[in-house]
Each structure stands twice: as structure tokens, then as C-alpha cells.
Amino acid sequence: MKKEFNFKIEKKIPNFLGRAGVISTPHGDILTPSFVVVGTKGTVKSVIPEQLINNGVQVTLANTYHLYLQPGDELIKEAGGLHKFMNWKGPLMTDSGGFQVFSLGVAYGKEISKVVTVTDPSLLISERSSVDDGAPRLATIGNDGVSFRSHIDGSLHYITPEKSIEIQHNLGADIIFAFDECTSPTENNRYQEEALSRTHAWAKRSLIKHKELENIKEDKASQKILEVQPLGESEVVPLKIPASITEESEDVAHSQVLGRGRTRGQTSSPEQHLQALPQALFGIVQGGRSEILRKKSAEVIGSMDFDGFGIGGSFAKEDMSTAVKWVNEILPEEKPRHLLGIGEPEDLFMGVENGVDLFDCVGPTRIARNGTMFTKNGKINILNAKFVKDFGLIDEGCECYTCKSYTRAYMSHLFRAKEMIGATLASIHNIYFITKLVADMRQSILDGTFVEYKNTFLQNYKSR
């Protein structure tokens, strides 16, 4: 059933968990490690798909919670699926809404985020032991699912693991995630344990629902084969994964994927399109800061029949590398791992070194919109006074469209004048920068020079 999805390891980093590989999906290959650009509401803010492709983006990630609220997953299904709706032809992922359990729940209105910056993790105080501390929030967790109050209009919604998977099937991304509970590192151990068993139960339920929906698709697809085969030349096109996501290959891929039993050249209805596409489901490991819980989670989730794994949670900066290592030593090597929501250059090196294949992060695009751009020597805030008359290059040697075409002074002007193209140009640069950074890590693994590459890069790059 999952011929269309597979992961192949090409080379490993000697003495480390890191590896370079290829993930194949119905919409093309992802050369890993790879950076996944985030397009929460079915668009990477301020950037169009062609600009993504031209700047090295292989795969994007949208969000279940947001699209369910607006415009609605049923509508997207009716439109022919999210790929078609948002005009993204390459591999596509959707997050399950699990992170919103956290960001609209415990973290709502607080200074807790994906990464908590503390100098000493032992200083993290366990503030609370139960779900209800009386603070205002838009998400409330129950054992069966989560009540959300829409951040858009305040309406109440209830999302269960089954509901999340159902929505994600309607959206039709190539890789989808199990519904989980992301916890704050400030939670005490008792709560982490409770949340983890919930996440594990939800993982199982997500998987069951996913299989059920996949089977329905299979049945419908085989019915189509029976209906169609006697008619044409019975030329059933074997499915091949397109190597790239260019226009021409996309057409071929399209008809091949739809092909499952139909002859080439036949046009498909959006409905048929969706039914034909299998999806890969990733389970998510949690466990907070506890080594015992992290390892337990990796064992439990790792033993389930997922196609790959996400590593989730809100981290204290210093905890991140150990947590990733604990988990990846246990997760099955032959399946891909995605470190959820992480994207600072230093963290990407850490992740790759410790066996992470995919990363997604809003950072590069968000900071771009707020005037911060990556350079080989660290980030710069283009709004700083010193750039007003700086006619130099944004990032010397960068081959992105923005850097090849515009000066720092021009970018400074666009941001000061609040011209919207400023956000686009800065996003293009940051996306190119971060995507290329991970692509270069991949190449260095293949070349056997990962450690040197890492040291050289980080020597020049000081985040602060």
C-alpha cells in the first residue's frame, strides 16, 4: 500500500547518528536532511510557490488546525486537495494541530515558546501539576481530545486524534502527523508522565484512524481499476516517483499517480485525485526533559507502525541535543525523523549530527518579515540605522534572487517604508539561506566532511 512512500539512507556520518538519504513521496523526492518551509495557512507568507522552488525548497508544511478553521478542510477537499488548492506541486506535510494544544493552551499569553532560553535548565521551576491553573487559554485538554476556542472568532471546536487525521486526509498532504500534546519544559514530572501517556494513546488512535481511511481509499481505488481496465489499452502505468518537481515531470507524475488503473491522458476529478493518493503518517515522540520519559516514548512510538517520526516538545535550549540523541538512538534507523519546529543554524547542525532528517521552522520566514536576515556572519537587523546608506551586499556570495539584485540600503528603505515586497525579498533570502545550509550539510555528509563543514560555518556564524 505504501509503495509510494519510502526512505533510503545513502550515507552516514561516521561515529554519529547522522545520515543523508532520500524520502520518496507521491509528489516527488526529498533529499535529506532537508529543511521544510512552513506555510501554515496554505501559503508561505509573502512568497509564491515558484519562488520557493527557485530557492531550493523541496517540501512545505501546512497546519491542520488553521486550515480546519479557515477555509475548512471540506472545502479544500472539494477543491481537489491542498496541493492543488495552494498550487504546491512538491511534497507537502501537514502538522496535526498538536502544537496548538500547547501554544493556545498552557503557553497562551505567557512567555513560554518552542524554545525556552534558560542558562541552567535546572532552574526551570515546575509551576503546575494539573491542566487547570486558572490562566486564560484557548485550548483545554481532555483525555479524549482538546477543546479549542478559535483564535479567529472565538467559536468552540473539539479536536480528537481521529478528527485531526480525518482533517489531514481531507487536506491530502503526502506526510501527516499524529495528534499529540506538546508540553512545556516547566511542567513537573507527574504531569509530563500523564501527558505522555495521553500522547501515546492518541498516537495509537491516530494510527488506527489513518489505516481505516487508507483502506477506504484502497478499496475505492481498486474499484476504479476494475471499472477502467477493460476499456482502454489496459496500459496500467507503473508508478514512478518524479525526480524533481518541475512543470513537465509534474504532469507525468500527476497522471502516473492518478494512473493507478487508469490510462494515461485521462483527466481526473479532484475527488479521484484525492482518493488515489496514499499518505504517510508520522508518530510524535514527547517526554519533556526526562531521559526516562523520552526514551520510553521513543520505544513506544517507535514500535508502532508509523512511516516516520516527529520529535516534539518545547525545549530548554540546553536540553535539546540530549533529548534528540536519546530518542534517535532508539527510533528505528530505517525510518525518517523530523525535529518539529526547530530552525536556528546551530540547532540544525545539532539535529543533523544526531540523526534528524527533517526540520521545519517558522523562524526564517517570521524573522524575515520582521526585518532580520541571515548572513554567514550572523543575523542582521536591516532596520538598524547603520544600513540606511549601506550600498553593499546583504550576504556576500549569496546566490539568491534578493542578494543578486538588491543592496542593504534598498532593503532598509523597503522595511522603513513598510513596502510589502520587503517581506518577500527578505523571506526569499532567508529561505534560500537556511535551505541551502541544510542542503550543504547533506552534501558534506556525502563527501565525508560534515564535521569540518560544521566547524567552519559555526566559526563564522555567531548568532549573537
Added chain:
RNA sequence: GCGUCGGUGGUAGAGCGGUCAAUUACAACAGACUGUAAAUCUGUCGCCUUCGGGCUACGUAGGUUCAAAUCCUACCCGACGCA
């Protein structure tokens, strides 16, 4: 020339006797941002400071008052109206 209204910090514009170094917005300066509640948010924004406070400020010059950005007088400038 007469009359009316008005002149406040980089700008606009509150304040109309003490709680005013002066609301607010913008600009300016800096910071933050890691599975997007985000083209967002935070801080600073007269000068000096041992951070207690000190000094100079609301067109200019006088005056009234214990106390004036706030009241009075003259002058300068601006807008509008009448000549």
C-alpha cells in the same frame, strides 16, 4: 488697519492654576522572534546623574500667585473674516 482664533517636545496633537518633563499617535533608536494567535511584540525616546535626584523647558518679554504650559499685559508669528 480692525476683529476672531491659534502658537506645546522630530511631526501631528492632548492638556487649560498644583498630581506636568508634559496623555496619545507617528517618526527615531534598540531588542525579541524556533511544529505561525505574528507584515508581530517589547523597551528607550529634553539634558545631567553617585539613579536619591538635579537642571532647562510649552512663541518672546514682563506680570499676578505659595504655585503658571495653563491667568493678565505687550510684542512677534500664523490662519480666517471684515476693510
